[in-house]
Amino acid sequence: xxxxxxxxxxxxxxxxxxxxxxxxxxxxxxxxxxxxxxxxxxxxxxxxxxxxxxxxxxxxxxxxxxxxxxxxxxxxxxxxxxxxxxxxxxxxxxxxxxxxxxxxxxxxxxxxxxxxxxxxxxxxxxxxxxxxxxxxxxxxxxxxxxxxxxxxxxxxxxxxxxxxxxxxxxxxxxxxxxxxxxxxxxxxxxxxxxxxxxxxxxxxxxxxxxxxxxxxxxxxxxxxxxxxxxxxxxxxxxxxxxxxxxxxxxxxxxxxxxxxxxxxxxxxxx
Amino acid sequence: xxxxxxxxxxxxxxxxxxxxxxxxxxxxxxxxxxxxxxxxxxxxxxxxxxxxxxxxxxxxxxxxxxxxxxxxxxxxxxxxxxxxxxxxxxxxxxxxxxxxxxxxxxxxxxxxxxxxxxxxxxxxxxxxxxxxxxxxxxxxxxxxxxxxxxxxxxxxxxxxxxxxxxxxxxxxxxxxxxxxxxxxxxxxxxxxxxxxxxxxxxxxxxxxxxxxxxxxxxxxxxxxxxxxxxxxxxxxxxxxxxxxxxxxxxxxxxxxxxxxxxxxxxxxxxxxxxxxxxxxxxxxxxxxxxxxxxxxxxxxxxxxxxxxxxxxxxxxxxxxxxxxxxxxxxxxxxxxxxxxxxxxxxxxxxxxxxxxxx
Numbered sequence: 001x002x003x004x005x006x007x008x009x010x011x012x013x014x015x016x017x018x019x020x021x022x023x024x025x026x027x028x029x030x031x032x033x034x035x036x037x038x039x040x041x042x043x044x045x046x047x048x049x050x051x052x053x054x055x056x057x058x059x060x061x062x063x064x065x066x067x068x069x070x071x072x073x074x075x076x077x078x079x080x081x082x083x084x085x086x087x088x089x090x091x092x093x094x095x096x097x098x099x100x101x102x103x104x105x106x107x108x109x110x111x112x113x114x115x116x117x118x119x120x121x122x123x124x125x126x127x128x129x130x131x132x133x134x135x136x137x138x139x140x141x142x143x144x145x146x147x148x149x150x151x152x153x154x155x156x157x158x159x160x161x162x163x164x165x166x167x168x169x170x171x172x173x174x175x176x177x178x179x180x181x182x183x184x185x186x187x188x189x190x191x192x193x194x195x196x197x198x199x200x201x202x203x204x205x206x207x208x209x210x211x212x213x214x215x216x217x218x219x220x221x222x223x224x225x226x227x228x229x230x231x232x233x234x235x236x237x238x239x240x241x242x243x244x245x246x247x248x249x250x251x252x253x254x255x256x257x258x259x260x261x262x263x264x265x266x267x268x269x270x
Numbered sequence: 271x272x273x274x275x276x277x278x279x280x281x282x283x284x285x286x287x288x289x290x291x292x293x294x295x296x297x298x299x300x301x302x303x304x305x306x307x308x309x310x311x312x313x314x315x316x317x318x319x320x321x322x323x324x325x326x327x328x329x330x331x332x333x334x335x336x337x338x339x340x341x342x343x344x345x346x347x348x349x350x351x352x353x354x355x356x357x358x359x360x361x362x363x364x365x366x367x368x369x370x371x372x373x374x375x376x377x378x379x380x381x382x383x384x385x386x387x388x389x390x391x392x393x394x395x396x397x398x399x400x401x402x403x404x405x406x407x408x409x410x411x412x413x414x415x416x417x418x419x420x421x422x423x424x425x426x427x428x429x430x431x432x433x434x435x436x437x438x439x440x441x442x443x444x445x446x447x448x449x450x451x452x453x454x455x456x457x458x459x460x461x462x463x464x465x466x467x468x469x470x471x472x473x474x475x476x477x478x479x480x481x482x483x484x485x486x487x488x489x490x491x492x493x494x495x496x497x498x499x500x501x502x503x504x505x506x507x508x509x510x511x512x513x514x515x516x517x518x519x520x521x522x523x524x525x526x527x528x529x530x531x532x533x534x535x536x537x538x539x540x541x542x543x544x545x546x547x548x549x550x551x552x553x554x555x556x557x558x559x560x561x562x563x564x565x566x567x568x569x570x571x572x573x574x575x576x577x578x579x580x581x582x583x584x585x586x587x588x589x590x591x592x593x594x595x596x597x598x599x600x601x602x603x604x605x606x607x608x609x610x611x612x613x614x615x616x617x618x619x620x621x622x623x624x625x626x627x628x
Binding site: 063168170171173174175176177178179180181182184185189192193195 | 324325328351352353354355357358359361365367368378379381382383426427430546
């Protein structure tokens with residue numbers, strides 16, 4: 001075999017080796033078939049009636065509300081974290097980044113347990129919260145928001161930090177030379193310039209919060225009306241009413257597709 | 271201590287910035303309305319000086335006083351941050367905020383200092399009108415030409431009424447065609463500005479047109495300072511001489527002769543003594559195929575190491591000693607058959623030598 005590295009032929013680069021091509025086809029099928037299955041087996045006639053059921057609407061409203069509040073919380077806390085990670089230099093920064101992105105790789109159930117140990121009735125912070133303010137987070141709607149924020153905020157942090165790193169920091173110097181304080185610069189220069197990245201991060205964060213299951217059921221349980229979000233309801237409905245579970249899954253799929261369409265400029269066009 | 275200044279300085283700065291084995295160490299004094307050009311090759315420390323004046327960089331040592339306010343004083347630890355200085359900065363690539371219109375870019379500094387939205391906008395529009403950009407107020411920076419963006423950046427800096435204006439290579443981002451008109455324009459705006467101005471540039475023409483005082487920096491140190499005419503006429507380093515297109519030779523004057531550092535001797539008209547510079551215009555040097563005779567001339571054999579067309583003249587680089595560059599007409603090149611490697615005789619009249627003390 002001769003290696004012709006000095007003279008690569010461009011035309012061949014567009015056709016992958018047969019083995020890779022075959023595996024890619026299998027992979028695509030693997031990803032696409034479940035969606036096809038969902039669409040093929042969906043009880044289309046009963047969709048309208050199921051979507052009008054009170055328990056479904058309640059779970060849907062709860063999901064949308066908690067995911068939105070979680071996203072707002074994540075924006076409020078996550079954007080400052082991203083700014084610190086992107087713009088400051090301190091020795092513990094890699095550690096801080098690892099800590100803030102840990103929930104990306106941590107199994108959500110483990111996250112839920114950890115939340116219980118921290119913010120539960122006997123948790124490190126939870127016990128004090130209960131004594132001092134009479135506030136108890138587990139098994140409440142607020143608990144759902146806590147669980148969703150914990151799991152989804154890292155998506156926002158990663159997206160916003162990336163956007164901030166892509167921004168020329170000399171704009172800060174330009175603003176400072178015009179007399180702008182750091183906070184004024186952040187609000188009127190930095191934030192508007194990374195707005196697309198923040199928006200993308202917020203959408204990702206919202207979608208992740210909407211689908212959150214493991215941490216939510218562990219930390220907040222599954223009480224209809226207060227903590228039973230859509231994913232929890234889908235799982236429980238599957239036991240006794242598979243048809244309804246399919247319809248609810250379709251609904252979540254529709255939301256996901258809407259998110260992808262919303263992000264198409266950032267991802268599809270590449 | 272009594273220092274009698276004819277013109278009181280608006281800006282008095284002694285800037286020392288150390289970075290490893292490199293260091294910047296310069297003094298600047300600029301009167302109100304004065305424009306000083308910092309001229310120097312890349313890496314000379316011009317941009318570092320600008321950043322230090324803007325407050326974006328801490329001084330290792332030194333003191334900056336602007337209009338009576340101490341901005342920096344390393345002894346007492348004073349360091350006013352950039353946002354609290356009355357210093358305007360125009361970046362080489364302008365750095366207009368891309369998400370704001372030209373008007374809002376100019377209004378930015380006023381808004382940042384607490385001026386109301388309406389009043390800031392009115393002031394911004396007035397500045398844009400002065401710059402001849404009233405019709406472009408609503409445009410975003412990417413919809414502006416290079417020259418327009420430059421004027422918006424200037425208006426943005428001036429709108430905050432700075433006492434010191436810093437221009438970093440203000441014409442470098444423009445193409446040759448617009449540079450000329452923008453340069454003249456800029457000169458007019460600087461004439462109207464009553465604060466002190468520092469222009470950083472590596473283009474001698476910018477320095478000559480824009481500034482009334484030139485400070486040449488090489489390797490972090492001031493190597494020459496004076497009016498543009500002085501610097502152009504009597505360069506003190508090879509870098510300055512090549513910038514203004516003159517041959518600069520060093521030597522020891524002994525009566526009507528100068529012994530150059532390379533050992534050759536030139537005959538001069540005036541009598542001098544001690545270390546001197548000898549400046550020769552490239553067009554004053556004659557090129558001959560053989561050794562020339564007659565009148566009080568200096569002549570020496572040389573070999574051409576470069577022959578290049580420059581505008582209407584051809585520039586020859588001739589290895590002596592002494593090493594010089596020579597401007598001749600294309601006809602002379604053809605008649606003498608000059609190419610790289612040609613052996614020629616060079617000659618210059620004693621009256622064409624400018625000699626001054628080192």
